[in-house]
Amino acid sequence: MSVNKYKPHVFILPEDRANRQIANGFILHPSIAARHVQVLGEAGRWCSVIDKFEKNHIDGLKRYNDRHLIMLVDFDQNNERRAAFEESIPEDLKNRVFILGTWKEPEDLKRDLGDFEKIGRDLAEACWDPNIQENPWNHKLLQCNADELRRMMGIIKPILLP
Numbered sequence: 001m002s003v004n005k006y007k008p009h010v011f012i013l014p015e016d017r018a019n020r021q022i023a024n025g026f027i028l029h030p031s032i033a034a035r036h037v038q039v040l041g042e043a044g045r046w047c048s049v050i051d052k053f054e055k056n057h058i059d060g061l062k063r064y065n066d067r068h069l070i071m072l073v074d075f076d077q078n079n080e081r082r083a084a085f086e087e088s089i090p091e092d093l094k095n096r097v098f099i100l101g102t103w104k105e106p107e108d109l110k111r112d113l114g115d116f117e118k119i120g121r122d123l124a125e126a127c128w129d130p131n132i133q134e135n136p137w138n139h140k141l142l143q144c145n146a147d148e149l150r151r152m153m154g155i156i157k158p159i160l161l162p
Contacts, residue, residue: 008066008159018106019072025120073101098152
């Protein structure tokens with residue numbers, strides 16, 4: 001489904017199939033306004049996410065002020081990875097572009113939390129109700145997102161969870 005580019009919306013750019021399945025599970029949650037979010041095709045590798053962002057999405061973000069983008073990646077236990085993504089984001093877009101992912105690989109998260117779509121739905125549930133007992137965002141492989149999650153919740157939550 002395509003979003004209305006003239007209304008607030010979110011694109012999710014996944015690194016790989018596992019991240020795409022997590023994103024798909026997220027938007028399947030009944031509280032998510034699915035018409036305001038679109039999961040894009042897989043980039044293939046983390047560096048390809050940056051490449052696709054720079055080549056295919058910066059112009060659109062500058063053209064459509066209501067567009068937001070989440071890059072969904074694997075950090076592969078690399079502390080420098082987030083910095084590489086942040087360096088690719090022009091200053092005037094920093095409040096509309098976000099980087100989320102697993103500290104290692106999504107497959108490690110799958111072993112602990114279930115299939116990828118279930119993980120996505122559970123993450124959406126925790127965004128909708130942050131006081132749930134078992135908040136998956138607190139998982140050791142997702143704690144690397146804490147600052148980014150706080151930063152984006154005030155911006156993205158009103159679009160996806162109206």
